[in-house]
Amino acid sequence: MAKIGRNEKCPCRSGKKYKHCCARRAPQTIQALSAEESAKITLMQEVRRIQEDAVNKRLACRELGVFFFFSSSAGDAWLMEMTDSDCVQVAANGQALDTPIEENAETIEVNWSHSYRIQNKNLELRSYTDKTVRHLDNAPTKELNAATRRLLKKLTPEQVKSVHLKDKSEADSSVDL
Numbered sequence: 198m199a200k201i202g203r204n205e206k207c208p209c210r211s212g213k214k215y216k217h218c219c220a221r222r223a224p225q226t227i228q229a230l231s232a233e234e235s236a237k238i239t240l241m242q243e244v245r246r247i248q249e250d251a252v253n254k255r256l257a258c259r260e261l262g263v264f265f266f267f268s269s270s271a272g273d274a275w276l277m278e279m280t281d282s283d284c285v286q287v288a289a290n291g292q293a294l295d296t297p298i299e300e301n302a303e304t305i306e307v308n309w310s311h312s313y314r315i316q317n318k319n320l321e322l323r324s325y326t327d328k329t330v331r332h333l334d335n336a337p338t339k340e341l342n343a344a345t346r347r348l349l350k351k352l353t354p355e356q357v358k359s360v361h362l363k364d365k366s367e368a369d370s371s372v373d374l
Contacts, residue, residue, distance in 0.1 A: 212259050240264060240305055244287050244296050247274045251288035258340045265344050267337050275333075276307075279345045280360035283309035284322065315342055 201208060207218035243259060247266040250257040251274035259266045268274040272291030277284045285307060287296050297308035311322045320336035323329070349357060 212257060240300055241296070241298060244276060244298065247276070248288045248293040250274065252291050252293060254291060258337050260344050263348060265341055267340070269335060273333075275336075277313060277341060278307070278309070279341075279348050282312050282314060283307075284313045285310045 201215050205215050207213050207215045209219055211218050240261065243261050243264070243266055247257060247259060247268050251268040251272050254270050254272050255268060256270055257266070257268045263278055263280050265277040265279055266274065266287075267277075268288065272288060273286065274288035275284050276287050276296075285297060287294055297310075299306040309325065311324050313320060313322050315321070315338050318338055320333040320338050320341070322331050322333060324331075352360075
């Protein structure tokens with residue numbers, strides 16, 4: 198088993214840092230996900246988890262590859278796609294919504310309803326259907342921006358050019374946190 202850094206996310210998928218979660222438990226109880234288990238984690242599983250958090254009105258933030266999920270204490274939950282700045286609401290007022298996601302072993306298709314951007318530490322959403330703009334109060338913009346920066350570090354310069362994100366230097370200066 199590979200050694201887990203204390204500042205890395207906990208392998209139990211709690212969303213907490215390892216040092217604040219399983220590091221305090223006995224070492225024999227900690228098991229990292231195997232390659233097969235981690236491959237079985239699907240987008241819909243994570244959507245269901247964040248919907249459950251929203252129904253229970255728990256604050257939560259999670260990442261899965263290029264996807265960022267968050268739920269609020271008001272019972273709302275959103276799925277964000279960080280490379281193209283797209284998003285869709287998956288829960289509202291404590292009620293899970295039908296998710297416009299089709300997923301199989303080879304592809305993931307999502308019918309995105311909004312685009313987003315972080316402006317002055319606020320999350321601004323623009324609807325694709327009627328072009329209305331709304332701001333989400335108390336959205337985890339700091340966590341979303343940090344996740345986006347981590348994603349940018351993992352991408353090659355060619356990959357960064359192919360997505361809608363700005364390059365690393367522009368992204369760092371555009372959001373003042």
